[in-house]
Amino acid sequence: MCVDASRPLPAGLTRRGILAGAAVLAGTAAATGTTTAATAATAPSGGRDAGERGAAGTRTRTGDLVVRGGTLLDPATGRVTEDAVVVIEAGTVTATGRTGSVRLPEGVEVLEAHGRWILPGLTDAHIHLGTAAEARAALRHGVTSARSGSTSFYQDVAVRELARHSPDLAPRLRAAGVFVTPDPGDTLLADPDLTPLVRSRDGVRSAQALRRMVDVNAARGADVIKTRVNERAGLPEQDPLVQVYSHDQLAEIVAAARRHGKGVLCHSYSERGCHDAVTAGVRSLEHGVFVGERTLREMRRRATYFTPTLTAIAGLAEDPDPVLAERGRTFLPVLKRAVRAAYELGVPLAAGTDSSGGTVDPVGREVELMHAAGLPALDALRTATTGAARLLGLDRTTGRLARGYAGDVILLAGDPLADLSLLKTPVRVVRAGIPV
Numbered sequence: 001m002c003v004d005a006s007r008p009l010p011a012g013l014t015r016r017g018i019l020a021g022a023a024v025l026a027g028t029a030a031a032t033g034t035t036t037a038a039t040a041a042t043a044p045s046g047g048r049d050a051g052e053r054g055a056a057g058t059r060t061r062t063g064d065l066v067v068r069g070g071t072l073l074d075p076a077t078g079r080v081t082e083d084a085v086v087v088i089e090a091g092t093v094t095a096t097g098r099t100g101s102v103r104l105p106e107g108v109e110v111l112e113a114h115g116r117w118i119l120p121g122l123t124d125a126h127i128h129l130g131t132a133a134e135a136r137a138a139l140r141h142g143v144t145s146a147r148s149g150s151t152s153f154y155q156d157v158a159v160r161e162l163a164r165h166s167p168d169l170a171p172r173l174r175a176a177g178v179f180v181t182p183d184p185g186d187t188l189l190a191d192p193d194l195t196p197l198v199r200s201r202d203g204v205r206s207a208q209a210l211r212r213m214v215d216v217n218a219a220r221g222a223d224v225i226k227t228r229v230n231e232r233a234g235l236p237e238q239d240p241l242v243q244v245y246s247h248d249q250l251a252e253i254v255a256a257a258r259r260h261g262k263g264v265l266c267h268s269y270s271e272r273g274c275h276d277a278v279t280a281g282v283r284s285l286e287h288g289v290f291v292g293e294r295t296l297r298e299m300r301r302r303a304t305y306f307t308p309t310l311t312a313i314a315g316l317a318e319d320p321d322p323v324l325a326e327r328g329r330t331f332l333p334v335l336k337r338a339v340r341a342a343y344e345l346g347v348p349l350a351a352g353t354d355s356s357g358g359t360v361d362p363v364g365r366e367v368e369l370m371h372a373a374g375l376p377a378l379d380a381l382r383t384a385t386t387g388a389a390r391l392l393g394l395d396r397t398t399g400r401l402a403r404g405y406a407g408d409v410i411l412l413a414g415d416p417l418a419d420l421s422l423l424k425t426p427v428r429v430v431r432a433g434i435p436v
Contacts, residue, residue: 058167063433066104067409069418070113072096073416074384075120076182076400078378086119088407091167091432096401111435113411116179116427120401121408122173123388124363126265126286126352127308130155131160135170137360139436142426145389145398148176149224149286149354151266153190157221167432172406175394176265179223180204180213180253182244191216205245207252214256225257229277230265233287233316233331236323240269241290243276250280252340265307271295278304284350284391289335291342299347305391306342308335310369311361312354340374349375350391351384364423375416384423407433 065088072084085102095102121144130151138146148156151302157173163170178194182203193216200209213257214225229245232363237421245253250266256332257264263283268274272292278298282388284305285291291306301308313335342349353368365386370380389399398406409430413423429436 010385021133056416060091062167062431063407063430063435064089064108065106065407065433065435066103066108066110067113067118067411067430068099068110070116070118070411071415072118072401074400075378075382076402084113084401086118086199086401086407086409088409088430091310091407091434093401093403093405093407095403105371111201111411111428111430116411116413117415117422118401119410119412119416120399120405121171121383121410121429121431122353122363122367122384122423123147123392123398124353124355124366124384125284125305125388125396126309126354127360128156128356129159129170129173131328131358132159132169134312134358134360135162135173138171138240138355139169139429139431140426141360141362142362142407142423142429143171144410144429144431145173145394146171147174147224147265147388147392148226149180149352149356150176152178154220160221160223168434168436170316171431172394172398174225175221176222176226177217178213179225180210180217180225184213184370190218190362193219204248206422207249209219210249210252211256214253214260218257218260218262223262224283225253225262225264226267227282228252229266229273230403231269232323233269233289233313234318235427236321240327241273242432243270243273243369245276246282246406247276250282253283269359270373278302286352286354287313288338291330293341293345296338296342296345299342300345305348305350306339307350307352307391308339309352309354309366310335310373311337311366312364314369315361336369336373339370343373343375343379346385348387348390349383350388352388362424364420364425367423368420371420377420379414380420381423407422407431 012246067086072081083097083099122142123145124143125147126148126149128149152323152409160173160175163172178190230240233240265284266277266282267286268277269289269294271290275295287306313331316324319325355361355363367380370383386399389395410426411428416422
């Protein structure tokens with residue numbers, strides 16, 4: 001939960017080096033061009049996100065595919081179309097409808113979906129993807145879009161580039177770079193411009209130090225900024241109710257991020273910490289176990305997202321460490337009540353697993369837990385489709401299978417609205433028109 005430091009990449013690694021690293025991850029030398037943070041943050045109209053165009057000088061692999069014969073569910077409207085067809089050309093949906101009502105392009109591969117349900121690919125709005133293996137595991141779980149919860153040494157930036165030129169190997173990713181945290185440890189070796197902060201007597205706490213971490217993240221191509229207001233729940237020696245940044249410090253981080261056109265996601269647990277984060281202007285509140293009604297009302301007013309990561313909290317209850325297990329058993333029912341209160345108040349919710357450390361949990365489990373917390377099945381599904389897409393700024397690209405949207409598809413063995421557990425084990429996954 002919210003990654004710790006691991007072995008650093010070479011301190012002198014440049015942005016071009018990150019792209020070359022992505023090429024190695026993909027088994028190709030295609031990603032040796034350069035990219036910019038501005039390109040990474042832009043999602044043009046017409047369904048083709050910048051994350052699928054590839055770095056400069058590279059050619060993105062996309063597919064032409066017809067998915068035919070299944071039952072199509074549109075999460076945006078709840079509409080169900082039987083004996084449906086979805087036409088994908090160059091990685092983008094060009095037509096949907098009942099079989100016989102849509103012209104099929106000649107010579108295009110057909111994926112027969114008879115007896116299956118057809119849904120758009122899912123989104124995990126809080127996941128730590130630092131390797132190609134983790135990226136592929138997320139895809140196999142039906143996650144075709146994701147937002148990073150940070151990595152220790154900009155591995156998520158490389159995974160994002162991998163997804164750009166080889167979309168069948170990784171979900172499109174909004175990268176967060178390194179964690180803006182008071183005691184980042186060896187993460188300060190992730191970039192030479194961060195190493196002067198090692199000498200900071202109080203860690204990364206001064207306005208200057210906070211701005212530097214945000215600025216370096218932006219320069220390295222991060223799409224969003226990740227910070228914290230409380231200690232971690234997943235370490236028994238830490239108290240997740242202890243606050244590590246003040247309202248003013250959080251506001252400094254948010255202001256620095258906004259200067260680069262980026263939003264902030266904030267690790268949080270205590271009610272006071274949650275309230276400080278929300279009123280400081282964060283884009284989304286992560287975990288938020290003890291968030292209270294006054295803060296939820298403020299979130300609704302500001303359209304601040306809530307990403308509760310129920311999967312991660314439920315996982316604590318199964319931890320062999322007795323402190324963590326008791327913490328999970330105590331926190332989970334509290335968090336479920338917070339999720340239900342948020343839903344009833346109209347706070348936007350997004351599904352995120354907080355997967356990390358080589359284990360990738362299915363986001364379908366998060367949808368199940370949203371439903372168990374009190375959301376109707378369709379609204380629970382929306383937290384991993386249309387709702388999460390809006391949080392990521394991809395609502396004109398993902399979350400639906402409609403003309404102009406990305407050709408990301410999952411096939412399920414049955415009706416997910418009758419059995420949300422089916423989301424955990426997609427029968428097939430298609431990314432940008434390419435069967436995975």
